[in-house]
Amino acid sequence: MTASLAAPSTPLGAKTRINDFSIQVATVNGSGSQTANTVLLRAIFQMGVFVSGKNLFPSNIAGLPTWFTIRASAKGYVARKASNEMLILMNAETAKEDIAKADAGALVIYDEPLQLDKLRADLSYIPVPFQKLVTASCPEPKLHKLVKNMIYVGVAARLLSVDMEEVKKAITKQLKGKAKAIEINQAAAVAGYDWAMENLEDQDHIKVVRDNKTNGLIIVDGNEACALGALFAGVTVVGWYPITPASSLVETFIEYAEEYRKDPATGKSTVAIVQMEDELASAGVVLAAGWAGARSMTSTAGPGVSLMSEFIGLGYYVEAPGVFFNVARTGPSTGLPTRTQQSDVELCAKCSHGDTQHINLYPGNMEECFQFAYDAFDLAERFQTPIFVVTDLDLGMQNWSSKPFAYPSKPYDRGKVLNQQQLAEAKDWGRYKDVDGDGICYRSLPGTAGGKGSYFTRGSGHNAYAQYSEKPEDYVEVVDRLRRKYETAKTHVPTPVFRNLGSVKGVLAFGSSDPAVIEAQDILAEEGLKTDYLRLRALPFTAEVDAFVEEKQVVYVVEQNRDGQMANLFRETYPQHATKFKSVLHYNGHAIDAKCIVDQITAFEQK
Amino acid sequence: MTTATPSAPTNKLGFTKQDYVGSKSTLCAGCGHDAITAQIINAAFESNIEGHLVTKYSGIGCSSKTPAYFINQGWGFNSVHGRMPAIATGASLANRKLINIGVSGDGDSMSIGMGQFVHAVRRNIPMIYIIEDNGVYGLTKGQFSATADKGSFLKSGAKNDLPPVDPCTLAIELGCGFVARCFSGNPKQLNAILKAAFAYEGTVVLDIISPCVTFNNHDASTRSYKHVKDHDFPLHDLGFIQYSEVEEVDIAAGATEVVTFPDGSKVAIKAIHEGYDPTDRFGAMKAIHESMAKGEFLTGLLYINPTQPPLPQVLNLVDEPLATLPEALVKPGPAVLEEIMQALM
Ligand SMILES: Cc1ncc(C[n+]2csc(CCOP(=O)(O)OP(=O)(O)O)c2C)c(N)n1
Ligand code: SF4
Numbered sequence: 024m025t026a027s028l029a030a031p032s033t034p035l036g037a038k039t040r041i042n043d044f045s046i047q048v049a050t051v052n053g054s055g056s057q058t059a060n061t062v063l064l065r066a067i068f069q070m071g072v073f074v075s076g077k078n079l080f081p082s083n084i085a086g087l088p089t090w091f092t093i094r095a096s097a098k099g100y101v102a103r104k105a106s107n108e109m110l111i112l113m114n115a116e117t118a119k120e121d122i123a124k125a126d127a128g129a130l131v132i133y134d135e136p137l138q139l140d141k142l143r144a145d146l147s148y149i150p151v152p153f154q155k156l157v158t159a160s161c162p163e164p165k166l167h168k169l170v171k172n173m174i175y176v177g178v179a180a181r182l183l184s185v186d187m188e189e190v191k192k193a194i195t196k197q198l199k200g201k202a203k204a205i206e207i208n209q210a211a212a213v214a215g216y217d218w219a220m221e222n223l224e225d226q227d228h229i230k231v232v233r234d235n236k237t238n239g240l241i242i243v244d245g246n247e248a249c250a251l252g253a254l255f256a257g258v259t260v261v262g263w264y265p266i267t268p269a270s271s272l273v274e275t276f277i278e279y280a281e282e283y284r285k286d287p288a289t290g291k292s293t294v295a296i297v298q299m300e301d302e303l304a305s306a307g308v309v310l311a312a313g314w315a316g317a318r319s320m321t322s323t324a325g326p327g328v329s330l331m332s333e334f335i336g337l338g339y340y341v342e343a344p345g346v347f348f349n350v351a352r353t354g355p356s357t358g359l360p361t362r363t364q365q366s367d368v369e370l371c372a373k374c375s376h377g378d379t380q381h382i383n384l385y386p387g388n389m390e391e392c393f394q395f396a397y398d399a400f401d402l403a404e405r406f407q408t409p410i411f412v413v414t415d416l417d418l419g420m421q422n423w424s425s426k427p428f429a430y431p432s433k434p435y436d437r438g439k440v441l442n443q444q445q446l447a448e449a450k451d452w453g454r455y456k457d458v459d460g461d462g463i464c465y466r467s468l469p470g471t472a473g474g475k476g477s478y479f480t481r482g483s484g485h486n487a488y489a490q491y492s493e494k495p496e497d498y499v500e501v502v503d504r505l506r507r508k509y510e511t512a513k514t515h516v517p518t519p520v521f522r523n524l525g526s527v528k529g530v531l532a533f534g535s536s537d538p539a540v541i542e543a544q545d546i547l548a549e550e551g552l553k554t555d556y557l558r559l560r561a562l563p564f565t566a567e568v569d570a571f572v573e574e575k576q577v578v579y580v581v582e583q584n585r586d587g588q589m590a591n592l593f594r595e596t597y598p599q600h601a602t603k604f605k606s607v608l609h610y611n612g613h614a615i616d617a618k619c620i621v622d623q624i625t626a627f628e629q630k
Numbered sequence: 631m632t633t634a635t636p637s638a639p640t641n642k643l644g645f646t647k648q649d650y651v652g653s654k655s656t657l658c659a660g661c662g663h664d665a666i667t668a669q670i671i672n673a674a675f676e677s678n679i680e681g682h683l684v685t686k687y688s689g690i691g692c693s694s695k696t697p698a699y700f701i702n703q704g705w706g707f708n709s710v711h712g713r714m715p716a717i718a719t720g721a722s723l724a725n726r727k728l729i730n731i732g733v734s735g736d737g738d739s740m741s742i743g744m745g746q747f748v749h750a751v752r753r754n755i756p757m758i759y760i761i762e763d764n765g766v767y768g769l770t771k772g773q774f775s776a777t778a779d780k781g782s783f784l785k786s787g788a789k790n791d792l793p794p795v796d797p798c799t800l801a802i803e804l805g806c807g808f809v810a811r812c813f814s815g816n817p818k819q820l821n822a823i824l825k826a827a828f829a830y831e832g833t834v835v836l837d838i839i840s841p842c843v844t845f846n847n848h849d850a851s852t853r854s855y856k857h858v859k860d861h862d863f864p865l866h867d868l869g870f871i872q873y874s875e876v877e878e879v880d881i882a883a884g885a886t887e888v889v890t891f892p893d894g895s896k897v898a899i900k901a902i903h904e905g906y907d908p909t910d911r912f913g914a915m916k917a918i919h920e921s922m923a924k925g926e927f928l929t930g931l932l933y934i935n936p937t938q939p940p941l942p943q944v945l946n947l948v949d950e951p952l953a954t955l956p957e958a959l960v961k962p963g964p965a966v967l968e969e970i971m972q973a974l975m
């Protein structure tokens with residue numbers, strides 16, 4: 024059988040796209056395709072090419088459709104790309120629709136019996152006899168379903184000119200130590216590769232050419248990066264409750280803690296990890312552990328934060344530290360649990376009833392996930408308050424290449440804690456007295472001997488000495504000081520990152536939107552619109568943010584939610600500039616792409 | 631002795647009882663909760679408790695205010711309604727040296743906080759968990775709680791048509807190793823049980839019937855002083871003997887059963903109610919259910935199993951408080967990060 028590799032009727036362009044393409048793989052959830060896709064991604068990465076992967080998976084254990092996109096980019100653009108140059112269609116249920124949506128000129132690898140080649144004339148079809156190949160290459164019938172996917176890795180490797188040795192290496196890496204599985208999967212990949220070698224003509228639309236861009240880089244996801252940050256930050260109490268896309272943060276932490284958080288002298292654990300009955304209880308554990316002097320954390324997503332909110336307000340008002348990772352997903356309610364969004368911006372900024380303001384950290388890449396997770400514990404103890412580290416499914420669960428993390432050698436900042444001797448020497452100590460004028464008071468830890476420093480923590484009205492009080496002046500003194508404390512945070516949280524092309528037009532974004540914004544900025548510049556880009560990394564807004572808002576004529580606020588929540592915070596914080604903020608939005612659950620940003624900004628500019 | 635001012639007696643740590651008091655109570659005069667506070671103070675004094683190690687947790691309610699009224703040397707945490715168990719869990723994990731006392735109400739623990747109660751007991755958090763049980767929500771002015779007896783009446787005349795939740799059988803069912811019911815109007819029994827509770831390592835559940843004089847002390851109430859007094863059936867006379875390295879432990883004559891704690895302390899039990907064995911879990915359940923069906927309150931040590939490992943032990947935590955572990959012990963070195971980065975390349 025000869026596959027048609029004739030030039031498509033509407034070619035992508037004369038030039039071959041070298042190290043610059045997207046591949047979309049459509050499979051069935053639970054069929055083992057995640058392993059195959061990661062192997063393909065890793066093999067391209069090992070060829071020295073920048074690559075990113077996005078898994079678009081259903082909220083289901085097995086049986087529903089799932090898509091994985093792999094983007095290679097010589098320029099290092101790692102955002103999702105809206106168009107794909109190669110499709111690998113393994114799912115009979117979605118194949119017709121996938122074909123209908125395909126970009127003209129795409130190469131379509133598909134399972135032969137699906138007979139897709141008559142559907143459109145502007146695509147190049149590559150039917151592959153997967154069943155035949157898997158039967159020949161794998162002796163164990165019960166593994167056929169799982170191993171079948173590895174065949175397309177081999178076929179794609181051949182078509183893209185990815186070195187088979189890199190594929191084998193990637194399989195070995197992915198299946199760490201499982202000798203039998205490695206052998207079977209390698210055999211399947213080779214079978215696919217050999218079949219393609221014999222039966223397919225070469226193609227010149229998209230190619231991988233060996234480069235050196237990824238030398239020394241790692242592949243990691245944001246949840247693992249955050250877990251590592253917490254590991255090195257010396258977290259000692261973890262209370263959590265499983266929820267997609269946040270579970271793997273604590274689960275990865277548990278694996279690392281097993282190995283690296285045992286007291287070498289006794290083999291006993293230096294961290295307590297408890298899976299609680301819900302997020303409410305997790306929040307209580309985190310805050311009480313922080314109150315008692317431990318470094319504590321939880322990881323959750325929007326529904327969990329909603330449940331936690333009564334406790335978050337308590338933490339804010341009684342001034343108990345704790346680190347809350349929110350790996351955001353698509354809301355409201357259960358929403359799309361396996362899709363990404365940045366729709367908890369306002370929730371995390373002001374979580375809980377009454378006047379509350381929280382320090383939020385917004386990492387935008389893997390190194391920052393690691394570093395901000397580490398820093399969050401310092402900030403929590405310095406400011407004696409709940410800290411949100413807000414990522415999202417895209418950062419948290421997708422594969423990103425990154426520079427290896429630098430060792431955080433800065434010693435811990437345990438904040439203003441008085442020990443027995445300091446308490447004995449302190450004159451007229453009051454738990455909520457603002458001695459230094461920065462809004463941050465001195466605390467004592469339960470269990471401190473010496474008869475000084477005990478106090479009563481309460482979520483009801485209290486004065487500077489932590490005594491119950493309903494007096495208006497006491498109440499106002501405390502809440503005004505809390506606002507002062509929040510002001511102090513402005514000089515302690517991460518400052519924004521700039522990418523200025525020299526313009527009075529500003530683009531402002533945060534978190535996982537970063538790669539798409541960078542790419543959009545370049546496209547816009549090519550089209551004649553230069554922009555200055557500020558990537559926000561924390562709340563409260565720092566002086567650099569003030570200056571940017573002050574100085575720009577217009578600020579395009581790019582975010583992944585429907586209501587322009589961050590833009591709302593800006594309008595509220597800078598009412599005199601309220602009309603400058605224009606929302607560029609993306610909220611369908613897919614990761615944001617450059618094109619949608621370019622289109623929206625262009626439309627604004629043409630008005 | 632009218633002229634001399636006798637110095638107040640001290641305990642083995644040199645503290646007077648005054649060292650175990652708290653701020654002045656703001657509860658209604660005659661509230662059962664205040665009688666419980668008084669016995670906590672007595673028991674802590676007599677048990678030679680180190681005040682600075684005491685932490686006092688509560689939710690919201692009249693009962694939940696009481697941690698402010700005892701052991702000022704300790705640290706208090708009055709949290710949110712129904713969530714005291716999570717607070718106790720977090721703090722007790724952060725520092726396993728703490729002596730944890732949780733005070734809650736029947737609304738706080740059996741209504742809004744039922745889930746947290748259940749899971750804290752399951753986990754065997756090292757704490758004394760006191761439910762000051764008046765069958766109503768005192769602080770919100772007298773609505774029924776989930777422990778109100780079926781067929782009982784509010785002051786307003788409203789009748790409760792739903793069956794009550796019983797914290798004690800529930801706790802036994804959940805595997806709690808120290809379950810007792812007391813009556814705030816029986817200080818002697820309460821004192822002995824509290825002292826035993828201080829020596830116990832895991833979760834102690836004490837359901838203390840504590841009449842609300844303002845909203846649930848009327849004639850039609852099943853939680854009034856009169857009603858509870860008339861229906862209180864103490865199971866036994868209890869003696870608690872704290873372990874001491876120097877003194878030989880003396881068991882009171884007539885004790886029919888002695889339960890020894892891992893630290894060497896002993897509870898001597900002299901049965902009043904024939905045939906009740908507090909170490910027999912299923913027998914205890916049966917007896918409690920039978921007495922409840924008759925409208926009686928069996929009081930005393932309902933169930934005891936002194937050897938269940940508390941959560942910090944189950945988690946195999948280091949002996950020192952996690953809160954103050956040195957950075958060197960919790961922060962892996964650069965070589966570890968390097969090793970992890972290599973694996974991710
Ligand atoms: C989330 C929440 N809902 C409702 C309340 C109002 N509230 C305060 S105390 C209380 C009931 C307390 O009853 P109980 O625990 O039995 O304590 P008691 O006052 O009887 O000692 C309620 C409903 C609250 N504080 N928080
Ligand atoms: S209302 Fe009832 S429970 Fe509350 S203080 Fe008064 S008597 Fe006690």
Ligand SMILES: [Mg+2]
Binds near residue numbers: 691735737765766768
């Ligand atoms: Mg009550």
